Amino acid sequence: MSKVVSEHVKWVGKIDWELKSFHGNELSTDKGSSYNAYLVRGSKKTVLIDTVWGPYDREFVARLQQEIDLKDIDYVIMNHNETDHSGALPELMRLIPDTPIYCTAKGQTIIRGHYHEEWNFVNVKTGDTLDLGDIKLTFIEAPMLHWPDTMFTYMDAGEGEHILFSNDGFGQHYATESLFDDCVDKSEVYHEAMKYWVNILNPYAAQATKKIKDILAMNLPLDIIAPSHGIIWRSNPTEIVNKYLEWANAYSEKQVTIFYDTMWESTRKIGEAIAKGICEEKPEYTVKLFNAGKEDKNDIATEVFKAKAVLVGSPTINLGYAYSIAGMMELIKGLRFKNKKAAAFGSCGWGGGAVKQLTEKLKTAGFEVANDGFEKMWVPDESVLKEAEEYGRNFAKDLD
Ligand code: FEO
Numbered sequence: 173m174s175k176v177v178s179e180h181v182k183w184v185g186k187i188d189w190e191l192k193s194f195h196g197n198e199l200s201t202d203k204g205s206s207y208n209a210y211l212v213r214g215s216k217k218t219v220l221i222d223t224v225w226g227p228y229d230r231e232f233v234a235r236l237q238q239e240i241d242l243k244d245i246d247y248v249i250m251n252h253n254e255t256d257h258s259g260a261l262p263e264l265m266r267l268i269p270d271t272p273i274y275c276t277a278k279g280q281t282i283i284r285g286h287y288h289e290e291w292n293f294v295n296v297k298t299g300d301t302l303d304l305g306d307i308k309l310t311f312i313e314a315p316m317l318h319w320p321d322t323m324f325t326y327m328d329a330g331e332g333e334h335i336l337f338s339n340d341g342f343g344q345h346y347a348t349e350s351l352f353d354d355c356v357d358k359s360e361v362y363h364e365a366m367k368y369w370v371n372i373l374n375p376y377a378a379q380a381t382k383k384i385k386d387i388l389a390m391n392l393p394l395d396i397i398a399p400s401h402g403i404i405w406r407s408n409p410t411e412i413v414n415k416y417l418e419w420a421n422a423y424s425e426k427q428v429t430i431f432y433d434t435m436w437e438s439t440r441k442i443g444e445a446i447a448k449g450i451c452e453e454k455p456e457y458t459v460k461l462f463n464a465g466k467e468d469k470n471d472i473a474t475e476v477f478k479a480k481a482v483l484v485g486s487p488t489i490n491l492g493y494a495y496s497i498a499g500m501m502e503l504i505k506g507l508r509f510k511n512k513k514a515a516a517f518g519s520c521g522w523g524g525g526a527v528k529q530l531t532e533k534l535k536t537a538g539f540e541v542a543n544d545g546f547e548k549m550w551v552p553d554e555s556v557l558k559e560a561e562e563y564g565r566n567f568a569k570d571l572d
Pocket residue numbers: 252254255256257318319340400401
């Protein structure tokens with residue numbers, strides 16, 4: 173089923189209500205996702221922008237054929253060639269093998285690397301255009317947002333139809349039949365947009381800021397942003413653009429995020445006592461605790477992103493720290509958060525050491541480590557819990 177986006181554009185993608193994880197199991201997608209592809213019909217030429225993930229290739233092509241005779245597609249534009257967007261290319265190109273594929277030079281390399289086919293590639297750069305008759309398309313390279321091949325396509329079809337096809341940029345893993353931002357729960361969408369930003373785009377925050385500023389400097393009219401995942405922004409497209417500028421600039425809220433794992437509850441009790449101290453010192457702050465062994469890793473990472481300060485807790489086990497904490501540390505190191513204060517805490521039996529190791533790991537992950545951490549032996553009694561509260565109060569003192 174296709175859906176109308178605007179006078180000249182139809183959505184011809186796939187809504188994936190069942191998707192629960194993405195990039196293998198690297199990213200949870202509790203709200204499903206969509207792979208948005210668009211058919212743009214000009215007075216002289218017609219283009220398809222992007223395809224869908226491979227498992228839906230036949231379904232995608234069959235539905236596309238209900239919309240248009242494939243021979244009437246003059247060009248295929250591939251804004252980005254990760255398999256969730258290029259996966260249906262082989263099935264499509266089997267039927268229209270000579271149709272030109274417009275993509276960046278890196279895009280061509282990536283398509284070849286995936287599908288090992290010699291299709292009719294046309295490489296484009298920023299400023300190159302494609303004339304569809306009454307519609308002009310302009311290509312804007314956006315390398316590392318989030319792959320080297322990424323580009324945006326800007327469409328000028330006149331009044332009310334200035335559309336930026338931004339691929340992953342401004343997207344969210346969010347399944348909806350409603351298509352537009354003004355037809356869904358905005359708070360849900362923004363939650364998913366932030367989770368997407370944190371877990372996919374935040375490592376490239378500098379590139380995102382520069383690219384957005386470059387595009388804003390072009391002074392292009394903008395009516396709609398049509399990403400390749402989730403809803404289409406049409407009610408106020410600059411709102412998500414401004415959110416991206418905020419998120420890309422070492423974003424934080426008045427929040428402290430504490431995540432930990434615990435074997436026999438001692439590390440949990442210390443974490444909760446530290447939280448109590450923080451709340452007493454900074455009652456205006458939100459303090460959240462997560463057991464990393466039980467909660468979703470990407471949701472915790474999103475809460476770390478929101479925080480001005482982070483505490484990481486683990487018992488010492490096998491001379492190191494807990495398995496779930498090791499995974500979290502690797503994840504948040506890769507996400508390259510900035511300007512966040514941090515410290516470690518935990519409990520131990522005989523040797524200890526997890527807190528010292530976590531403190532070092534936090535430094536290498538780019539956090540501003542406040543102190544050597546808080547580590548106590550065995551089960552915390554009242555006096556240790558009081559010490560932990562005091563530690564929390566001191567930790568929070570210089571938060572603004
Ligand atoms: Fe949605 Fe980078 O693929």
